């Protein structure tokens with residue numbers, strides 16, 4: 001019998017926002033709205049899907065392991081040198097490679113409580129200790145606290161901007177004064193999975209790839225604004241020596257050919273991207289106004305979701321299940337360390353309207369019962 005290493009035996013895997021195919025359980029509500037995983041509910045980019053369907057006959061071929069054509073276009077799109085870009089099977093595959101490439105035994109990861117949980121699960125998978133600094137204020141990263149927590153073991157600092165699941169943003173001034181204080185031998189990963197939305201919602205949102213630090217790596221993804229979550233495509237922007245090291249440890253044929261084809265065409269689909277972003281700006285205003293009107297406490301967000309702060313975990317459970325039975329799937333956040341919070345993605349206008357109607361209905365029902 002094989003002995004499973006204790007860090008794997010005891011590992012609690014990442015819990016996705018959608019609990020399998022039968023998301024709505026036996027209730028089978030007539031209308032079903034999925035607002036649990038911060039996906040693009042307008043679907044994938046139409047130009048991406050057209051290119052993919054035209055090239056399905058090429059799926060017998062291995063993909064270009066360097067993703068050269070996609071890198072070339074991405075380089076133009078994000079104004080970053082091609083040799084400083086790495087494509088991966090989702091940004092989480094690049095995060096995974098980071099542990100292999102940079103974290104020698106004895107090193108630890110430093111991050112915030114309430115930060116996107118996937119990196120913490122990966123640290124545990126790799127037997128890397130993870131130090132979490134408590135948040136401050138209204139669910140903000142305590143950047144000074146993170147600086148104070150740096151010690152001789154710190155190998156990687158994981159920052160998420162805006163953070164999932166809080167949606168809170170770190171401003172240009174805050175991140176630059178933080179990065180100025182981090183010793184240059186520590187790798188700082190800034191996960192910007194929601195950058196396209198944040199850019200449109202705040203004039204103060206920093207583009208960390210262009211700040212010029214040689215220990216900073218930025219992660220972005222095609223999963224959110226581009227609507228390609230199912231195909232798995234993400235990228236890293238960083239100094240060439242870091243990209244070179246990461247390239248050595250990535251699986252040779254990541255990302256797959258379908259993702260490369262769809263990603264390349266999606267980059268040309270500027271009208272789909274703009275429509276997605278414009279919708280998010282409009283619906284963010286509509287939803288935050290409605291949450292205030294209904295008396296919900298929410299965390300200010302510059303992403304494509306808003307997190308409600310409820311009384312306690314029991315109230316979260318009540319809202320989650322009551323919304324589910326009315327056909328609205330949301331996300332509980334106990335596994336992110338925020339048991340009294342409920343995250344609701346921003347969908348299409350009619351989906352958001354339906355969700356608000358159901359939310360109000362649940363609130364009224366609860367008020368009548370109390």
Ligand SMILES: Cc1ncc(COP(=O)(O)O)c(C=O)c1O
Nearest residue numbers: 090091092116164193221223234
């Ligand atoms: C902050 C953050 N980073 C990364 C990811 C995963 O991105 P990908 O689909 O590219 O692996 C997510 C997905 O929800 C996220 O919220």
